[in-house]
Amino acid sequence: MADLARHPAHRYGNRPTMKDVAALAGVGLKTVSRVVNGEPGVTPDTERRVREAVDVLGFRRNDSARVLRKGRTATVGLVLEDLADPFYGPLSRAVEEVARAHGALLINGSSAEDPGREQELALALCARRVDGLVIVPAGDDHRYLEPEMRAGVATVFVDRPAGRIDADAVLSDSFGGARDGVAHLIAHGHRGIGFIGDRPHVHTAAERLRGYRAAMEDAGLAVRDEWVSLGPTDPERVGSAVRGMLTAPEPVTALFAGNNRITVTAVRALAGHPRPVALVGFDDIELADLLGITVVAQDAAALGRTAAERLFRRLDGAEGPPERVVLGTTLLARGTGEVPPPAG
Structure with missing residues (x-):
């Protein structure tokens, strides 16, 4: 592996690019792209060299171009009722794990059991162009979300169903x-x-x-x-x-x-x-x-995971009427x- 201190991207303080990774690993750009994006078709030895180059250079994938191509921001929002309630810890963690597996960042907040605060928070997340929302509702009227949903914001309700609109929901029995x-x-x-x-x-x-x-x-x-x-x-x-x-x-x-x-x-x-x-x-x-x-x-974790997986299926183009999934208790x-x- 080449000396990092002598590499131009390091010497001049520039952000390393895929070209820098390719040059350091001695492979083509397409090979670097496959490794970085987790695509098949790369031998183990080549993948190892690319990943070593990534580590040496401190390369980080720039998702901006990918986001623009897909028309997404790669962010989703989670609106909880009360962050202090221990029930929501595993639920939130499960949503975050699913989001991460789909290359998305999770932004969450608490409605503090206030319907007005829930609406304010949900619309603020929509204004920041999140791709989708997972909501634990505090209110019983969610018609305020209809324009956002028509505009393409995938929305799944969890723990409780939406009020006065049809939307996907994942509930416990x-x-x-x-x-x-x-x-x-x-x-x-x-x-x-x-x-x-x-x-x-x-x-x-x-x-x-x-x-x-x-x-x-x-x-x-x-x-x-x-x-x-x-x-x-x-x-x-x-x-x-x-x-x-x-x-x-x-x-x-x-x-x-x-x-x-x-x-x-x-x-x-x-x-x-x-x-x-x-x-x-x-x-x-x-x-x-x-x-x-x-x-x-x-199972709070199963609630969060099921809701998040449903959200990303919608984002990937799943059609059909809203569904209500009810998980059993023990x-x-x-x-x-x-x-x-x-x-x-």
Whole structure:
């Protein structure tokens, strides 16, 4: 390999080109292009020489010309509901991995559970000419995106469907998962089961409440009004709901928590309760396996990966009507969901 210090691209501080790589490796431009772009038709020895030249020169592929030829910016946007929610970590990472595999850069941001902020962020990303969007919606009216989608911005919704427009969506089976979790509590002898969920307009909260009611109805069990509480997931509201259900005229003997934040608060509220109370939560949480918390787990990484792969299929020309993909959940029995009701 030639001396780097004597190479013109290095000596004069110029950015190395494919010609420089070809000259240093002793191959043609087409060969360098094949190696850099991961195309077949290059022998292992030649590929090694080219990659060594790339490393020596510090060559970086310039995607600008490729982007112009394809009419794309090689960027996609991800709008999350809450970056602080641990559920979105693996989802975001999966989207980023798929984007990277397609040679695209991911730009993400949080709507902070505010529909206005979601719209502002999504349109700001469109203004920066992202090729596509993956959105965890905070709002329930996405007609503002119709002009962008008609202009060619591929859009896939994840975790919750779009509101008032037709668009691709990748969801977990919130209804089926909640029904299974509540049926698990019923199978362990519970008849008074409380449901604590997110705000009623949130799609996942409504679906999980529907699953709870279906399981109770399937077992021939009535649902008392004081056994259901929907609202913000802040600890004060959730803690109050837990205490109210445990001290009601007909107290519950088990709880179903509608998401990970509710489960965490419920665990804390139950820690000082004088009698055992069964608990099943929707979403896995950190240390749940060590603490013995029974959960209905959804695969956040699979949600993100499936949504991103659908996005890039659309960008590659896949046609057809919008699709809704529903991924299954898994009941993980670890102890709290198997606590029997008090005797008598």
